[in-house]
Amino acid sequence: MSAITLRSVVKRYGSVEVVHGIDLDVEEGEFVVLLGPSGCGKTTTLRMVAGLEDVSDGELSIAGRRVNEVAPKDRGVAMVFQNYALYPHMSVRQNMEFALRPLGLDAAEVDRRIQEAAGILGLGELLARKPAQLSGGQRQRVAMGRAMVRTPDVFLFDEPLSNLDAKLRTQVRLEIGKLHNRLGTTVLYVTHDQVEAMTLADKIVVMQNGHIEQVGTPEQVYAHPNNMFVASFIGSPSMNMIPARHEGGRLRAEGLDLAVPSRFEGKLPEGQDVVIGIRPTGLQRAEPGAADAVVARVEVTEFLGNEALLDIRVGDHELIAEIPAAGRPAPGDEVSLTFDPSVIHLFDPQTGATLSR
């Protein structure tokens, strides 16, 4: 039985439809991340699961029970809000007690749960403080503690790290991951940060404009994107996209002439327009005499430590290559690059869909 099921779920505000009939299954104990650009409907979807927004159409179930008409308080979910929404007039301990109150536990159990959460999250020293006396990271942990003590069936997170600085974000991200491993509770997590999604998720749901573009493991959405949107949204720097044409077993574009990778042989009609997608790591310095080497001009180099990014120009296309930093070329140099055929993606320029399957 799935922990959360969405069937053709639609959200309309007045006459404006912002979520267009999405289907999703979140399995018991799974960590599922809703990922997408700003305004794509992630928060709206999460809030529908929490019961804070009505479902306009379709069916939403939690633990096998239809919950469209069930009040938030009866859904057995706990939520961590983007701005944490800690009760400012209550101490850290009271914040957690307040979340436990509806469960009607005895005082000893309430105390045990608070101590346990405080232990796991390192809140012991802070229990008597008010939220205003806490740092951003501490507030974030209190918000998680408040969600945790209720031992819900499902955790909902809405961009819980977006108010933290970069260093803290990495640290808390790890803590959330550990927490999930330890508690094994189902998580539905909203973010527009793909690093968060990649590192935390068992399953990533890529959304755009109120549609689900792809559902898959981080490896699947990275290595086998369904379409150009997913391909360019996942991965940093973005995948290079080059419009080309299939002619006589070759992929041709200005300044470019590649053999069709063997995976696609026999699948492409002659004269078909395609978009070649290749990640920056798929472009590497060519060995002398390598077949299909492309000559490119380096415009800018960015040193990252182990790697360097080259902004290069091939014909009239600007591409990015990520190569070992040692012995990198200088701006203005000409380099010879090969496209690793095993990681070349081909897309239909009209629909954006992948041609890889």
Add this chain to the structure above:
Amino acid sequence: MNKPSMQQAILVYALLGIALIVFLTPIYLIASSSVKPSPIMFQRPPAMLFEPTFEHYRDLFTMRPFGKFIMNSLMVALGSTAFSVFFGSIAAYAISRIKHKRMNDIAFWILSMRMFPPIAVVVPYYIIFKTAGLLDTPLALIIVYSTANIPLTVWLMKGFFDEVPRALEEAAAVDGHGLISIFWRVTLPLAAPGLAVSAVFCFIFSWNEFLFALMLTGSEAQTATVAVMSFWSSDAVQWGRIMAGSFVILIPGVVFVLTCQRWLVRGLTMGSVK
């Protein structure tokens, strides 16, 4: 905030001083006159040094049942305040949270009830309460004052409820709390300054009110404000007792405001100190 310069500080204190003089002079006159022996009451220039007497206070409570009138005033003011703050807050919460295109009209309609000229409704009230057998009872005044205090409370509290972040209520809802629990334990405590402001306004209005109290009460439910004026009769104006009565009347208001002050200061400056 920038540190104020010396000149600014002097200016601020000078203005405060003037304001204090303006506001405190009448109170000083009341207080000093209430303990002045009658013969020197109107001496000119006013007598500054005299043997204080408490005869006016004694007369106040022995010649008339002034204690009872104070109790009437307290009952009416506290009753109307409690009633208005309770129902006003609930109404304000509904107006603040329910999304409906006519909600602003409803809110304005409620406020407009406050705009009645009191004199226009005195006679209808008199007839209504006479028919209902409520003339000369504290309940009549509690009802009348609440019709003025509830609109005020609704408007004040709506502003305060609007400021309480919705996310907190949503968090409480997801945490398993129902509407009443959310209102009582999250929203209302965060709007506590508003409650204090509303209570002070309701209390002071009800405590000071004169016209309705004069028309709708007799010897039983008479309030202190009306009672003080009864020392002003056709044959003599008993200034000493009026002053003593006025001074006694000041006290509950001051006590009430001081009690609420902790929340009041935050309330009156809310928004500006965020």
